[in-house]
Amino acid sequence: IDLSGVYFGADDVYPAGLFAQANSEDTGRGGTLNIETRRLSISNGARVQVATFGSANAGDLFIRASEIDVFETPRARYPYFAAAISGGVLTTRGATKPPTGNGGNVNIVTNRLTVRDGGRVTMTTEGEGNAGKLQIHATDSVEVFGTAPGALYRDASEPPNSEISAAVVQKSTGNGGSLSINTEKLIIRDRGMVTVRNEGKGGTSQAGNSEINARSINLDQGTITATTNSGNGGDITLTLKDLLLLRNNSIISTTAGTAQQGGNGGNITINAPSGFIVSVPNENSNITANAFSGSGGKVTINANSIYGLTVFSREELARLLKTDDLTQINFQRLPSSITAISQTSPTLNGQVNLNTPDVDINRGLVQLPIEVVDAAGLINQNFCAVTAGTGSSFTMTGRGGLSSSPDSQLSSDTVWEDWELTTVQHEHRPITAKNPQLFTPKRATPEPIVEANSWVKNKKGEIELTAAPPTVMPLGSIFNTSSCHR
8 A cells, every 4th residue: 555645625725645534624533544565655744644623533543564664755745744644633734723622542563663754653642632552562762863855844833753643732731642562673763752741831741651662772862751841741662672872962852841831841761671781871862751840750761781971960960061051952962861850949850770689799700810720740750761871851932922920011032932833834846857766766765663662861861762682881870769750
């Protein structure tokens, strides 16, 4: 299924696509939309959508496809809408009252979901009704990246960023929907967003909660947020097996409130008991559960190890920035950090709990002895046969590049004994009539082997075995027969 573009009605422009919705004058319930296909492509302002524009509740959307691709391309015409899979409570232009119905649920089952270049998968409320649930199950991967190429959408609530979201837009009083993602690999990069947010100003609406289960999560200039302009921030729960990687100003945030509105920060829970949380200190990635004037939230991380992230209390931030006024702080300019503070009240700070195994760096290390080898023990004490006048000897040829002791450094003066076999150089001689030996090599007649029955000492002091009796006189009893073996 390939959906692309918009169509022009008599008095307005509309997105092309597949829809099941309850219009503003309807009083019943919107229908259910089911899509099953091998590949679903949505681009250039087209949409798959279930929504309500009035008092009726919206229906549900179910999509099953092996591959789903939602994206924008550069267009000469004005980009009226963002390509999207969407559901929720929506308003029409010129409406005199906000919609009051509740949004339906959106369920997506796929192998690979790609949301790119300004595409969106979203659950939204623009009225008094509450948004529904957005659930995504992708067996291989979910990837969100890029922004719309040069786009400024007609609807200001549609940001140019690629995103998966459950949002409450401005002037809405309904609660935001919840977001759930289950996948093997989640990649958010190049300003891509996965978010539950409340953009309303005033009122009692709340941001929804976000729950992500994955083997690995990779953020590279990407964000996972549950934020609110007013009211309490939503909660984020990440469960992963291997790795959470944050690069290049990536953010995981449940920050709440602005200078005009209060609200408490939401909670962030990261469960990776056998995994790792990794960031780069100089790339300003942050995990925040802050509040402007309310209470900071709670950050709880259960992981094997955490690398590259520094926990800052409010007092430490004040010393680092050399000011007690943290209302104008830009957390993305801090070194990669974890914070849960109140920007205006020192008494309303949140909590940061890091639960990692207590690792003793000396555990498992064995103290090596200074004398690795007992040289005296290598010599058989009964090895004492000597030649006349010279005595026994034991020669060491060097340590072969080793230092004098295991706790010493290598020295450039240490001799290296190379025991590698050298390359044998063969002489190639031409076979000619002048070299008859190359044709008929001479074979020497081997001498018969005779069993040795004695030994003698030659002029060089060497011991030689011989078959004939020695002609020299015995040198006397120079052997200590009580301790030596012949």
